[in-house]
Amino acid sequence: MDWDIISESVPAIFSALPTTLGLVGSSLLIGFILAVLVALGALQKAWFINRPANLFVYIFRSSPLLIQIFLIYYGSGQFRQELTAVGLWHLFREPWFCAVLALSLNTAAYTAEIIRGGIKSVPLDLLEAGAAIGMKKSQIFRRITFPLAIRQSLPAYGNEVILMVKSSSLASTITIMDVTGVYKEIASEYFSPLEPLLIAGSIYLLINFIATQIIAYFERRLAI
Known part of the structure; x- marks a missing residue:
């Protein structure tokens, strides 16, 4: 695990979050x-x-x-x-x-x-x-x-x-630089896919966790 790659990947991949959202x-x-x-x-x-x-x-x-x-x-x-x-x-x-x-x-x-x-x-x-x-x-x-x-x-x-x-x-397959697109660019630049892949995967997990909580909230509200 290369922590230098991680430190450089985190802000770069997070900057693509608005594109994905x-x-x-x-x-x-x-x-x-x-x-x-x-x-x-x-x-x-x-x-x-x-x-x-x-x-x-x-x-x-x-x-x-x-x-x-x-x-x-x-x-x-x-x-x-x-x-x-x-x-x-x-x-x-x-x-x-x-x-x-x-x-x-x-x-x-x-x-x-x-x-x-x-x-x-x-x-x-x-x-x-x-x-x-x-x-x-x-x-x-x-x-x-x-x-x-x-x-x-x-x-x-x-x-x-x-x-x-x-x-x-x-x-990302049609050149859009979303979270996955930036991950691919970083992985090809450093020839090390693991670190940026873990960060990109964590971002998708975070998005889906928040989405799940929002949906669960509305389910509870509508059940009242």
């Missing part, structure tokens, strides 16, 4: 909004709505996240002219945008299934009670279905948050 936070926010739309689409009876939603979930749950990142980052270059024509190439040429897009789509697919399961778990008698007192369908969904679905889904969604923290490390 930005990736995770942006992806979870965008992914959650998209997941709600996909989950609602999958629950619709119309085939032209539920089939695309289910296909989206199937594609992004059944293929590796790393492949999805590569397809978006490297594959978009094959459509440069088309993307330039619609004014989107300046986004797809940026590694950050491609990483957030891939992570958002991936977590949206998993979260959509979590939310869909939560919605289907809401007792039917509660919905009937809401209708009996004159609530409209939109009111029933807003005041009964969705809050109870989120409450039921929170433990499973907590697991998805933890998985996203770990999955964000794949963004």
Whole structure:
């Protein structure tokens, strides 16, 4: 164990923490909004709505996240002219945008299934009670279905948050200098991967510990 490498690695790797948190936070926010739309689409009876939603979930749950990142980052270059024509190439040429897009789509697919399961778990008698007192369908969904679905889904969604923290490390494969990206740079510079690897791993453990505590807090609050 080389303590000189550790002393130099700690501030360098910690300086990449905002990048990792930005990736995770942006992806979870965008992914959650998209997941709600996909989950609602999958629950619709119309085939032209539920089939695309289910296909989206199937594609992004059944293929590796790393492949999805590569397809978006490297594959978009094959459509440069088309993307330039619609004014989107300046986004797809940026590694950050491609990483957030891939992570958002991936977590949206998993979260959509979590939310869909939560919605289907809401007792039917509660919905009937809401209708009996004159609530409209939109009111029933807003005041009964969705809050109870989120409450039921929170433990499973907590697991998805933890998985996203770990999955964000794949963004380093497309030149993003997050915690993992900086670790790789330090390891190649000193030809000693152990010390920076331990520091990077400790940071991910710390992030997930804090995330777990936050989720547990909300679980307790919603159980009251």
